[in-house]
Amino acid sequence: MAVDHFSAHAAAYAKARPGYPAALYTWLAEQCPAHESAWDCGTGNGQAAHALADHFQRVHATDLSAEQVAQARPHPRIDYRATPAEASGLPDRSCDLITVAQALHWFCDDSFYTEVKRVLKPGGVFAAWTYTLLRGEPELDAVVTDFYTNTVGPWWPPERHWVDLGYRGMPFPCADIPTPEFEIRLEWTLADLLAYLHTWSATQRCIRETGSDPCTALGDRLRDVWPDAETTRTITWPIALRCGRLE
Numbered sequence: 001m002a003v004d005h006f007s008a009h010a011a012a013y014a015k016a017r018p019g020y021p022a023a024l025y026t027w028l029a030e031q032c033p034a035h036e037s038a039w040d041c042g043t044g045n046g047q048a049a050h051a052l053a054d055h056f057q058r059v060h061a062t063d064l065s066a067e068q069v070a071q072a073r074p075h076p077r078i079d080y081r082a083t084p085a086e087a088s089g090l091p092d093r094s095c096d097l098i099t100v101a102q103a104l105h106w107f108c109d110d111s112f113y114t115e116v117k118r119v120l121k122p123g124g125v126f127a128a129w130t131y132t133l134l135r136g137e138p139e140l141d142a143v144v145t146d147f148y149t150n151t152v153g154p155w156w157p158p159e160r161h162w163v164d165l166g167y168r169g170m171p172f173p174c175a176d177i178p179t180p181e182f183e184i185r186l187e188w189t190l191a192d193l194l195a196y197l198h199t200w201s202a203t204q205r206c207i208r209e210t211g212s213d214p215c216t217a218l219g220d221r222l223r224d225v226w227p228d229a230e231t232t233r234t235i236t237w238p239i240a241l242r243c244g245r246l247e
Contacts, residue, residue: 024182029055031125032096039095042103046072053077086111090119104128105162113173120246131237139225152202166240174244184237190229
């Protein structure tokens with residue numbers, strides 16, 4: 001069973017985490033033979049579930065964290081439930097698509113993959129994606145990379161290494177199919193960036209275990225390379241997508 005790293009800061013997570021490009025969901029829907037039902041596992045605050053509702057008649061959105069689910073915006077075609085990934089409660093062969101957005105590294109084990117194979121329809125699609133470390137201007141990247149690696153590096157859970165690998169080599173329940181390249185691209189202020197970095201699981205663990213917020217000193221460092229905090233800058237995250245079809 002996955003460990004819950006995000007309930008304690010669910011509201012901040014909902015406000016600060018970036019969404020995913022619409023083209024990603026359009027491509028996923030095009031891979032599916034039918035569009036009756038989708039399951040978004042590890043839904044968090046429902047970002048992916050809302051986008052899937054534009055393409056599927058019904059979306060089942062589950063997450064281990066009841067606090068995360070409580071932050072989700074209601075939608076007439078989405079039903080939210082707090083439940084472990086390996087125990088969805090969905091009927092056998094009921095979903096055309098199963099997605100896991102920025103969460104598979106927490107529960108990529110046999111118990112979840114058994115559930116995927118039980119719930120997915122024959123010919124249905126399973127897709128999981130993660131975004132890797134953000135990119136901006138070189139001076140900004142250097143500060144963020146140092147924070148990621150050295151400041152909060154010791155507090156990353158071991159599962160994070162799958163994100164660093166872009167999910168390459170991760171156990172997967174079906175044969176991969178080729179996927180396009182996608183990225184998240186946003187115009188952010190310095191405050192937006194700091195709010196996002198504050199939601200990292202390693203940042204929150206560092207705060208809990210040391211009693212000190214590393215983002216305070218980080219903010220001072222970032223202001224040296226971002227002196228006008230009110231201006232926006234382009235921030236991108238490459239998306240690593242794995243997708244397969246159940247035969």
